[in-house]
Amino acid sequence: MTLSGAILSLLALLVFLSAGSSAATLSARRDTILGSETFGDVANFSTFLLDRSSGMLFLGARDAILAVDTKKLNEKKPLKIIWDVSDDKRKSCEGKGKTEGDCRNYIRLLEFLGDGRIYVCGTYAFDPQCAFLNATTFTLEEVDGVVRMESGKGKCPFEPSQHYTAIMADGLLYTAATSNFLGTLFDISRATGPEQERIRTERSINWLSDPEFVSSAFIEQSAGNPTGDDDKIYFFFNEVAKEYDFYTKVKVPRVARVCKSDVGGMKTLQRRWTTFLKAQLVCEDKPSGQRYNVLTDVFTMQHIPGDPSSTHFYGLFTSQWEQVDLSAVCVFSLSDISKVLDGPFKELKKSCDNWINHEPIPSPRPGQCLNSALKAEGFESSLKLPDKVLTFVRDHPLMENSVTAASLLVRKGISYTKLAVNLKDGSEERRAAVLYLGTDRGELHQVAVVGQNVTLLQETPLFTSQEPVNNILLHKGHALVGSPLSLARVQAEGCALYRSCEVCGRARGLGCVWSTKEEACKQTTEEPGPGDVVDAALKKCNVAEGRCNPSPQVLQVFRGLRLLLSCVQLSPRPCSWEYPPHRHTRQHNSDLEVVVTDDNLGNYVCTCQEGGPAVRDPTPCRRAAYYLTLEAPSVEKVSTSEGRHILALYIFAILLVLSFVAVLIFFVKRRCGIARNLPDNSLSSGKGRDLLGSSATPQSPSSSSLFSDGFRMAEKRNGTATSTTTTTLLSNHGNGGHSYSDTLISSNSSNGHGNSLYANCNTSGSGRRLGPEFLSPDMLDRRTGERERVRSEGGERESGEGEEVEEGLRDGLGEGMKRLEEEISSFTMFKSPAPLARCEESSI
Structure with missing residues (x-):
């Protein structure tokens, strides 16, 4: 291998190691990510x-339907059907x-029909x-060589960004969507x-008031249920609440129920x-009274498989x-929803009188x-219901009581999109659950x-x-996670x-225990002891910190610096700081912004309240601890992992400097060699301005710039090679990086917010850069190299001019190396500040 080949291989390896850390982690876990290199131009x-x-x-995309074998993601190429719109x-x-x-034609519906076919609907250019x-x-069914199509109005939204949900129940499709071109009419049908x-909701604001549909579920009653109840x-x-008379539109989350055997009324409600009955969902933190009033996703599951009454949402x-950004999770049981729907109806008060005679509820009970x-x-059919019952249902679709649940989890500063x-x-008291939450940041x-x-x-x-996460499916121990551009299979x-x-140790409540002999995490049936399960398990790991006892993070700061100390809040209860x-x-x-002065150095401790809704006196849990100092932290206070990171950065920087010097020397020698092989009259005749020979190309190794477009460095993102024209020293990815700036230092940095689901999704991966770019060889004066080659030939040039060329070359090299040293010394990591670390859970 030549010297140039070895140097280029070394540089490619360094870029791969620096940019592909996350991909290496995923590879170690045997996870798979498919992106544009697999799907091509298919997106959305x-x-x-x-x-x-x-x-x-099966994946619904823009102008296409794909089929992916989840067992062989890397082995089999996805199948693709193009279903686009004519010009x-x-x-x-x-x-x-x-x-x-x-x-375009955005595929918004894919549902099994039960006969080996899939019902597919798309927006099809509005x-x-x-x-x-x-x-x-x-294959799509065809008639005379043309795809067999039928109208999708009422089955699929008109435009790709409209909120929409649909569910198949015993071969019949139930949808909640817009039903006109303007997007002003809404139906549940x-x-x-x-x-x-084919029936739908009444066109009344009492039934649906500017709704945003989120999810749907089919609850099939067991065949032998004693009451003979119908499937639902x-x-x-979400909809704009008409029962609240505020100066602004108030959104409220709703749950609505319809019955499968409902065929409408004979005269009224034909x-x-x-x-159709609906009720308000209330997700709140009861101690503080804070409510979360916008529903974004719903996951339906039976706590006891095969028992519909155990269904929870x-x-x-x-x-x-x-x-x-704020996200909360609440759990609603089917039994609680049924109790509210069987309770009193909300009376629309159209009068200012203090005394209102509520309309008596007719028999049989409306809406059941x-x-x-x-x-x-x-009453074998809804067609036989009396008009007074149907009139009451038409005027009273909303229930008086609300379905209330305490918040299970609250995250501030995070926007979750899917669950x-x-x-x-x-056991019931030791029941554990794992929540898989997708964010708007991928x-x-x-x-x-x-x-x-x-x-x-x-x-x-x-x-x-x-790329926000827009789909999560759990299947055979894996999570299938989707975005508008990619698909991932995660263990x-x-x-x-x-x-x-x-x-x-943090997963001890899930039945996991660490085996010191095998150095692996194993499943166990042994019940954990009393007290805090996680803290007890972490003590066995020979670490000082636990879930509620984090080690202090020592931060070296300077006066006037603005920084943000992170504290991850998982409990709905509030967090407080001591400083x-x-x-x-x-x-x-839950985070704390600090402007550093001489008076505010020292300890900063964040304490959050733990405990569920049944605990009157919640237990304080210390979530984060920091120590601010103007002096360099001692070696004992720096964790081993931080030391390894700093050492790795030093080695990385040294290798890059050595590589740069070697490349610079190689190009200088190469140019000297080319000049020696040129005939004497090539320069004296004035035709030597172009130093490339006739057979040379702009992509040849003799090009003056190593980092020009002719040589694009490979960058790894999620295991996929892309190209970039610059080399950076560090890159931040996701929530795990720390970024310093002259205005604000955040220990919970991110790459920004995700764009809209149906925006221009043809984006390429881009990481943030810390510090300036390295100097490239073409920053030096190229004319100095030309004079050096002329001097080396010993032609008609005077010795004084040759000495001037040599002195210019030395000056150029000296100036370039000096600028390189200044650039490298300007990186904050060589000033040995303490990196900002997130508190315990978020730093995993």
């Missing part, structure tokens, strides 16, 4: 449909005032259309089946729901009133599903909930910060997932 993935028997995952159709859509990007996909042959049984479909959405919430008792009274839950076996968080304690286990960056179950004693008394602090939710 929005819909997932998994065949759990075969493991085939005339697209131009007609654009002529109506819509954008070129929206006038004219929704549906088709039939043969899952076995993976039975969209397929016999024409006379539940819809979750082809309208006669069983895990809701992901945020707040309309908060100015910062058909059961054995009603059928025994002669999935895996329940662990155990990350997957795992949170363990054991009893009244919530512990953050892992934060895994999967995609770029511009999600098993104690072997936790590869260190500390992380394994030296002064006025130069301000709390941002």
Whole structure:
């Protein structure tokens, strides 16, 4: 191998090691990420449909449908069907005032029909259309060589960004979507089946008031239930509350229920729901009274498999009133929802009188599903219900009481987008669950909930910060995580997932225990002892810090510096700080902003309140501790991992400097050699301005700039090679990096917020850079090199001019090396400041 080849290999290896740290971590866990290199120009993935028997995952995208074998993600190429819009159709859509990007066919619905086919619907340039996909042959049904399509109005939204949900129940499609081109009409409907049984909601603000649909669930009653109760479909959405008379629009989360056998009324509510009832969902922290009023996602699961009455709905919430990112999780049981829907109706007060005579509830009870008792009274169908019952339902769709739940988890500064839950076996009081939460920054968080304690286990960056997580499916011990551009398969179950004693200790409530003999995390059936399970397990790892006893982070600071001390809040209870008394602090939710002065050096401790809703006196838990000093921290106070990171950075910088010097020397010698081989009259005749020979190319190694477009360095992102034209010393990825600036230092840095789901998703991975770029050889004066080659030939040049060239070359090299030393010395890591570390769970 030549000297140039060895140097280039060394540089490529260094860039790979620096930029591919996250990809290496994922590879060690046997995770797989597919991106644009696999899917090509197909983007805007929005819909997932998994065949759990075969493991085939169907993806709905823009103008395409894909099929991916989850068992062989890296071995088999995805199957693809192109279903796009004709040019005339697209131009007609654009002529109506819509954008070129929206006038495409975005696949928003994929549902199994039960006969080996999949029902597929797309926006089709603001004219929704549906088709039939043969899952076995993976082809769309055609008629005379043309895709067989039927109208998708009421089954699929008109535009890609509209909120929408749908569920298939016994071969019939139930949807919640907009039903007109302008997006001003909203329906919850039975969209397929016999024409006379296709029914929808009443067009009234009392039924639906500017809703944003979120999720839906089909609850199938067991065949042998004693009451003969009907199957039900539940819809979750946000809407503008008409029962609150505020100066601004107040959003409230709702749950609505309809019955599968409902076919509408005979005269009143013809082809309208006669069983449509809705209630408000309340997710709140009871001690503080804070409510989270915007629902973003719902995950449905049965706590006892096969028992529909054990169904629970895990809701992901945020707040309309908060100015910062905030996410909360609440759990609602099916039994609680049923009790509210069987309770009193809300009376719309149209008068200012103090005394209002409530309308009596007619019999049979309005809105109830058909059961054995009603059928025994002669009401075999909703068509036989009396008009007074149907009129009452039409005027009273909202229930008086709300379905209330205490917040299970609260994260401030984080915006979660999707939620999935895996329940662990155990007794009722020791039942544990693992929450898989996707963020708007392309990350997957795992949170363990054991009893009244919530512990953050892992934060895994999967995609770029511009790719929000929009789908999570759990299948055979893995999580299938999607974004508008990528698909990832992540190991999600098993104690072997936790590869260190500390992380394994945090998962003690999930039945994991660290084996010192095997140095691995193992599953155990041994019940944990009394007290704090996590702290007891961490003490066995020979570490001083526990879940509520973190080691102080020593930070070297200077006067006037503004920094943000992070404190991860998992419990709904508030957090407080203890610090030296002064006025130069301000709390941002659970984090603390500090402006460094001589008076505010010392200890900073964040304490959060732990405990569930049943605990009247919550236990304080110390979440983070910092020590600010103007002096360099002692060796004893620096953790081993931090020392290794600093040592690695030193070695990395030294290797880059040596590589740069070697490349510089090589190019100088190469140019000298080219000058010696040129004929004497090539320069004297004035034709030597172009020093490249006739056979040389701009991409040859004799190019004056190593980092020009002719040589693009390889950069690894999530295991995928991309190209970049610059070399950086450090890169921050996800929440694990620390960034210093002259205005604010954040120990919980991020790459920004994710863009809209259907924005221009053709983005490339970009990492933030810390420090300036390295000097490239073409920063030196090229004319100095030319004079040096002329002098080396010993031609007609005078000796004085040759000495001037040699002196200029020495000056250029000396100036370049001096500037290189100044650039490297300007990096903050060579000034030995203490890196800002996040508190215990978030630093996993």
